[in-house]
Amino acid sequence: MVAGTRRAFAAVILSMAVLFAFTGFLVRAWRSGRSQRANRHFEMGRQLAQQGRSDQAVEEYRAALSFSPNDTRYRLALALALMSFGRLDEAEAHLGELRESDPTNAVVNLALARISVRQHDWDEAVLDYHRAIFGLWPEQPEKNRVQARFELVDLLMRRQKQKEVLAELLELAAETPGDTAVQRRVASLLLANGAARNAADLYQSILTASPEDAAAWSGLGEAQFVQGDYPAARASFRKALRWNSKDEQARKGVAECDEIAALDPTQPTLSSGQRFGRARELLARSFHGLEGCLAASGGNTPADVSTLVESARPVVDAKPRRHREGDTPKVLALAGELWKSWDRVCPAAARADQAVAIVMGKVSN
């Protein structure tokens, strides 16, 4: 190349370099301007969202996002605002994009789980909840994980997936050993989902750490009650009342335990007279219960039940007398038949008399 040509060629390259630099400067200023505008809209959106004006907040978030489409905060805020505004499809699209860029984002996964719940896509919701539980939370990870798992438990309970519920609850209990409030809630849910023994164990562990926890005593009492250990339940309810005398649940528990204890003819320490007296009491309560039920049913009484009532009436109405050997089992057998009929014709009423139901169940076993 001749020298002149080289110089000219160099000039082209130089002008390219200058244009590059100028463009770089311009683009920096442009980016900064976009960023400022995006932030302004975002802040405005946040204020509007706090005021409950979701529709306007959505517009501001959209504007923020149009200036800064890669900012995950803006997209997440927009998605959450859209959710609260009921625009699930659009929110899902934004959240999907966010998850694509960061699959471990727990906030995004939780929001997607909530959308799936609202869309009745249960399996996807469970998956998303798990992604949220095991994902990364920007702040308060433990608290948020627990909350997400409780949401999942709630969903599973509504779907009547008992095994999964118990699995989640046991995991939750294992993950939060020091958090009494969470443990109490877990124990209560365990109890509600038929895992009374696990619930009792959990309450026991709470009480080991906090022996003055009235709620835990009350919960333990209920767990023991459900397991049929009425004396232990009574003791637990009493302790609950000792630490919290206003605990009506515990008070009711004590009363129920006392009633069962007063009604139960199977207790080994009873004399035969006491056993007979309790059998008669069970007979009377079952008979009157069934009779009341039949009266309320307005004549649609099954024939076998009417016959049973009529055959039992003389026994019920008979004056108490000194009992003979073999009377108690007969009375208990008749009481058992009456209670079964009562439970068949009016199950709600029969189960409402919890003490009779429990004792009759115990006797029949």
Place this chain on the structure above:
Amino acid sequence: MPNGRTHKGLSLPAMSETQRFLLLAILIGIFAGLMVVCFHVAIDFLSWYSVGALSQRLRYARLICPTAGALVSVLLVRWFFRAARGSGVNQTKAALYISDGHVPFSTVIGKFLTCSISIGTGNSLGPEDPSLQMGAGIASLLGRMFQVKRENMRLIAPVGAAAGIAAAFNTPITGVLFVMEEVVAAWNAGVVGSIMLAAVSAVVVVRWFLGNEPLFRVPEFELRHPSELVVYAILGVAGGLLSALFVKLIEKLKRRLEHLPSHTAYAQAGAAGLLVGVAGLWLPQIMGAGYDAIDSALHDRFAWQALLALGLVKLAATVVSFSAEIPGGMFAPTLFTGAMIGGGLGALANRYWPFPTSFADAYVLVGMGTFFAGVFRAPMTSIFMVFEVSASYVIILPVMIANTISYFISRTLHPVPFFTMLAQQEGVDLPSAEEQRSLPVLHVEEAMRAVVDVVLPANLPVAEAAKQIETAGEERALVTFADGTWSTVTAEALRASLAEENGTHALKEACRLEVLPRLYPDQSVDVALRYLGAYPLLPVVNRAHPDQLEGVLSLEDIHRAYGIRRN
């Protein structure tokens, strides 16, 4: 200088012309990319500081900004940058067909300034066509500097145009295809290579500065039921009808406005800007290029009524803006209108079609391509543009159906292509690539004589050959060799041979037989003409069996085929 203009140019003697052209293509791409980035940023800045800033303080800022922007940009065009008038595509074509690749650099500056102002202030026009022209202008300047040969200089403007449009759309394939489909009708591997290099370089520069963000964030596409293809076909029909209407409206309004006295040009621009502003008060999304609104439509943000209203109002606003000669391009408004109409129809189908259909966003995407195919008559570009923007293979089938239907309807209703119509209105006769492609080519098989009287084997004795040619009354006959080659011999040559010897020698020994080039029936007559100067009669043979004669071709046959009578 190759084009007759005088320039103190660069020369790189160590490089061949082809190498120099390829290097130039890269440089063109880089410069075009940089220019498009600056253009994009300038439009945004102007938009922020005009409509964006004033809208918060003045209630009617949306009326004032486009009106003022239209007036200023038209004033600049008429006073300072007259070369920046009109369509960038046609200017590039003019460089290719009229001015040997010369595009004045003032066009680049003019387009940059005037279009930044008009689009930035909210007029309903787009930045792609100006980008295309700026690319062509930069290419032309560099070509002049590097003293590119005349034939290459002609092609340099399309190379720059491809770079410009690829950078503007951030889609290299679309840029390349559009230029090859709309601007350069005839191309070869060298041209395609240069265009690709330039487009890719430009897109790399744009992505370097503006990031890898696509023009639109496109949701996932799926075809939910085969019957949906019928809906896409309906969309194609709607796109075709609307695009024909769009082109006709521009044609008529432009013609009317051109007949008004020239001093009304400012009033026309101001009125157009004002109308856009009025529409913008109601539907602000129609202002400017409208990419944000397309993006919103792609994410299901508008109800079907809003989508259709946006599409139709944008169509009207663009017709008005473009006809009033406010500087700016048509690509973005076309995409906008198509997207909204498509989205509107898609949303309606979503409600009323008896089978499952995709969400409206899929129709937004297909609608963009459909309207583009109908208006610009570039079906391949429209298909690949949607494909490139969506990165979805599934969308190809609906796009092909809708775009092809739209293309044919528009072509039937408005036979003159859009850019040709604009060129005609400007008083220039620029060839349309579409027309050039559809020009009938005369093939050898249409001109040749199928019946051949005399074919002489090369080993035939001269006396026998002379007898046969005399019997047929021909002056010249074809001679065939065993290896499938052909020659001719004249009656005069045979007579001369007979006079010299007794005629028992074979033709190939007694006469001087020159091997003839062979023609094939599918070749164009143009190929044959290149030989017929040297050889008055040529054999037309089968490609698979060169010894099998299909016919013969002479100059007289070609004249007859073209209907030329010779005295």
